[in-house]
C-alpha cells in the first residue's frame with residue numbers, strides 16, 4: 001500500500017484511559033487503505049471501541065488519558081487536527097440509534113449537522129436528498145423520528161453522517177440494537193456506500209457472518225493488540241480465533257470440526273453447501 005493509498009495509519013499507538021492501570025491499546029500498527037471496508041471484532045474489552053475513538057478524535061480530546069505513538073488521517077496526525085477538521089473527514093455512527101437521533105423529525109435531524117458545520121443553505125437540500133436516497137429512506141423524509149423502526153433510525157443516523165460528505169465512516173456495533181432484518185439492511189447500505197461512493201468503512205461488529213459478507217479485511221483485537229488481520233476467509237480459518245469466544249459464522253465453525261482438510265474454509269451459506277458437497281465426494 002503506497003502512502004497515497006493509506007487513509008488511516010496507526011503507528012506504535014498505545015493508549016491508557018485516565019486512572020486505569022492497563023493500556024486499552026498496546027503498540028497498535030495498522031494501515032487502512034482508502035476505499036476499503038474493514039471489520040473489527042474481538043472479545044469484550046479487546047479495545048475495538050477505543051480504536052475507533054482514536055480515529056474520530058474522542059481520544060484524546062474528550063477522554064484525556066495517556067497516549068503513545070500516533071494516529072494519522074490522510075497523513076496528518078490526529079493530535080494536530082481540531083475536532084471540526086476531523087469530523088469533516090470522519091463520520092461516526094454509534095451503536096444505539098436512540099441516543100444518536102436527537103431531533104423530532106427526519107429533515108431536522110439532517111439539517112442539524114449541516115447547520116453545525118456551516119454548510120451553505122443553498123447546498124443543504126441537495127445533500128439531504130442525496131444522503132436519504134443513499135441509505136434508501138427517501139420516502140421517510142416527512143416522518144417524525146419517533147415513528148421510525150430501529151433499522152430506519154440507524155439508516156437515518158448514517159444519512160446524518162453522510163450529509164457532511166465524509167471520506168471515512170466509522171460505526172461502533174451499528175446493529176447491536178437491531179433485529180436480523182434491520183441488521184442486514186444496515187450492512188447492505190454500508191456495502192453500497194463503499195462500492196458506489198468509495199467511502200472507507202470501518203465497523204466493529206459481533207455478528208461476524210455480516211462482517212464476512214461485506215468486509216475486504218477483518219481485524220481481530222484481543223487485550224488491546226491485533227491478533228489476526230486478513231481477509232475474512234484467512235481470519236476465520238485461523239484456529240486461534242476459536243479460543244477467543246468470538247462468534248464465527250456457523251458454517252465455518254462446522255468446517256473447523258473436520259480437521260486437516262485441504263478445502264477452503266466456508267464463510268457463507270453457499271460456500272458451506274459447496275464445502276459439504278466436496279466433503280461427501282471425498283468420502284465416497
Ligand SMILES: Nc1ncnc2c1ncn2[C@@H]1O[C@H](COP(=O)(O)OP(=O)(O)OP(=O)(O)O)[C@@H](O)[C@H]1O
Pocket residue numbers: 017018020023024042043044045046047048049050051
Ligand atoms: N472510559 C474508560 N475508562 C477506563 N477504562 C476504560 C474506559 N473505556 C474502556 N475502558 C477499558 O478499556 C479496555 C478496552 O475497552 P473497549 O470499550 O475499547 O473494548 P471493546 O472491545 O470495544 O469492548 P466491547 O465489545 O465490550 O464494547 C477495557 O479494558 C475497558 O474496560
